[in-house]
Amino acid sequence: MNFLAPIGRVFIGFLVATGRLVAFAAVSVSHCVRPPLYGRSIGRQMIQIGYFSLPVVGLTAIFTGMVLALQSYTGFARLNAESAIATVVVLTMTRELGPVLAGLMVAGRVGAAIAAEIGTMRVTEQIDALATLSTDPYKYLIVPRLIAGVVTLPILVLIADIIGVFGGYVVSVHSLDFNAANYLKLTWQFLEPLDVITGLVKAAVFGFLVTLMGCYHGFHSRGGAQGVGAAATNAVVSASVLILAANYMITTAFFGT
Amino acid sequence: MTRTASESKIELRGLKKSFGAKTVLDGVDLRVGAGESVVVIGGSGSGKSVMLKCVLGLLWPDAGSIHIDGADVTALTGRARQAHTEKIGMLFQSGALFDSLKVWENVAFALRSQSAMPKRQARDVALAKLAQVGLAADVAELSPSELSGGMQKRVALARAIATDPEIVFFDEPTAGLDPILGDIINRLIVDCVRHLGASAVSITHDMTSARKIADRIAMLHEGRIVWDGPAADIESSGNAFVDQFIHGRAEGPIGMAVRR
Numbered sequence: 001m002n003f004l005a006p007i008g009r010v011f012i013g014f015l016v017a018t019g020r021l022v023a024f025a026a027v028s029v030s031h032c033v034r035p036p037l038y039g040r041s042i043g044r045q046m047i048q049i050g051y052f053s054l055p056v057v058g059l060t061a062i063f064t065g066m067v068l069a070l071q072s073y074t075g076f077a078r079l080n081a082e083s084a085i086a087t088v089v090v091l092t093m094t095r096e097l098g099p100v101l102a103g104l105m106v107a108g109r110v111g112a113a114i115a116a117e118i119g120t121m122r123v124t125e126q127i128d129a130l131a132t133l134s135t136d137p138y139k140y141l142i143v144p145r146l147i148a149g150v151v152t153l154p155i156l157v158l159i160a161d162i163i164g165v166f167g168g169y170v171v172s173v174h175s176l177d178f179n180a181a182n183y184l185k186l187t188w189q190f191l192e193p194l195d196v197i198t199g200l201v202k203a204a205v206f207g208f209l210v211t212l213m214g215c216y217h218g219f220h221s222r223g224g225a226q227g228v229g230a231a232a233t234n235a236v237v238s239a240s241v242l243i244l245a246a247n248y249m250i251t252t253a254f255f256g257t
Numbered sequence: 258m259t260r261t262a263s264e265s266k267i268e269l270r271g272l273k274k275s276f277g278a279k280t281v282l283d284g285v286d287l288r289v290g291a292g293e294s295v296v297v298i299g300g301s302g303s304g305k306s307v308m309l310k311c312v313l314g315l316l317w318p319d320a321g322s323i324h325i326d327g328a329d330v331t332a333l334t335g336r337a338r339q340a341h342t343e344k345i346g347m348l349f350q351s352g353a354l355f356d357s358l359k360v361w362e363n364v365a366f367a368l369r370s371q372s373a374m375p376k377r378q379a380r381d382v383a384l385a386k387l388a389q390v391g392l393a394a395d396v397a398e399l400s401p402s403e404l405s406g407g408m409q410k411r412v413a414l415a416r417a418i419a420t421d422p423e424i425v426f427f428d429e430p431t432a433g434l435d436p437i438l439g440d441i442i443n444r445l446i447v448d449c450v451r452h453l454g455a456s457a458v459s460i461t462h463d464m465t466s467a468r469k470i471a472d473r474i475a476m477l478h479e480g481r482i483v484w485d486g487p488a489a490d491i492e493s494s495g496n497a498f499v500d501q502f503i504h505g506r507a508e509g510p511i512g513m514a515v516r517r
Contacts, residue, residue, distance in 0.1 A: 129349055134367060
């Protein structure tokens with residue numbers, strides 16, 4: 001039965017890692033709802049995570065909106081259904097691509113930075129030092145980042161939605177010869193509040209996942225520069241995969257099978 | 258620094274800690290009297306840092322007890338435990354200064370977090386502590402990365418004593434410093450501890466430093482205290498482990514574990 005042993009070892013290793021992550025998340029969240037909170041740190045992290053992600057998220061959104069309009073035109077023109085383009089652009093942006101692409105971009109930009117910063121603090125004993133100075137590392141380092149991620153990512157996505165729709169509008173009106181007023185009317189026609197709301201719910205979950213993975217991998221990094229590098233990589237990869245998996249689950253929960 | 262210790266400030270009994278299959282502490286017994294300066298010597302990897310981290314509450318011991326002022330802190334959690342940890346100031350080997358904060362904010366950190374002291378007052382205390390370790394007020398606004406290694410060590414020392422703790426831990430205080438700077442740090446430690454009337458536990462493998470700052474010396478080897486006595490008796494301990502260590506001989510009962 002020896003050939004079963006490696007399978008079991010991998011499976012047990014997976015369960016241990018999952019358990020550690022869930023325990024870490026539970027402790028972190030419990031600290032989010034218990035005072036004291038470091039308001040100034042939360043504000044600083046909101047600027048770091050939210051405000052400084054605006055350019056990269058905005059650029060991603062505008063090009064995605066533009067390419068969406070172009071690609072759906074090549075498809076729908078054959079069916080004489082050009083009027084559907086505005087709807088396709090706005091629904092795809094708000095429901096799917098806005099939150100997912102913003103989440104992935106923030107995972108790359110912020111997740112790695114969080115993991116590297118907290119990881120360096122871990123290997124240089126700064127996290128131990130915090131504890132000896134009567135400051136809970138969870139409260140001081142992790143809670144501000146988690147709150148900032150959950151609050152700012154929906155705002156980023158709302159802005160990305162608007163910029164993406166604008167990108168589709170620009171391409172449709174200027175290179176596909178749509179009537180501007182007509183395009184805007186079509187954009188509004190089939191858009192429902194639920195479409196935007198699901199996108200924002202997704203964004204909040206993604207914000208939590210990105211900051212959580214950054215904090216988790218940074219907090220548990222060990223072994224000097226190499227360990228910190230590995231933590232940054234793992235934070236981005238695991239956050240990206242979790243974002244795509246969570247996206248599917250949330251979509252199923254809202255819109256059924 | 259030769260006060261006799263009547264009551265014990267810290268008392269470790271049968272402290273054990275393992276990481277996986279590797280036993281690091283195998284029943285450590287150590288007593289530190291009030292106002293006493295104890296230096297724990299021992300080779301690299303003998304478990305000195307792990308012992309301090311257990312007392313600080315950064316690691317949980319597997320067995321044994323840690324008494325601070327008579328109370329067993331291994332039985333305490335949360336606030337009650339923190340009340341005891343707040344009595345301890347710690348000088349980390351690497352300094353462990355927060356590089357996102359200025360020098361004075363580092364020194365004032367515990368004043369702000371423990372006693373919520375107003376900013377201006379905390380800054381004044383921080384400047385006084387910096388002066389105590391021989392640093393002028395102009396370094397206060399710098400960031401720790403702009404300082405030399407020796408200056409960082411002094412800032413870390415100022416931070417460790419900022420709240421006038423009853424107990425101070427020094428983890429390899431002279432590691433990585435040149436002999437002159439090492440002596441300055443040793444003198445600062447002796448001054449600070451005497452000034453505070455605090456109990457001190459230092460871990461080091463620098464014998465010059467140990468002789469200078471210790472009232473008592475204990476030797477940790479393979480997770481146990483193998484010798485414990487007044488600093489003056491270290492030369493005539495009659496203990497083979499201690500003799501090999503203080504004379505730095507490659508031959509003796511302490512084999513160099515290449516693999517652990």
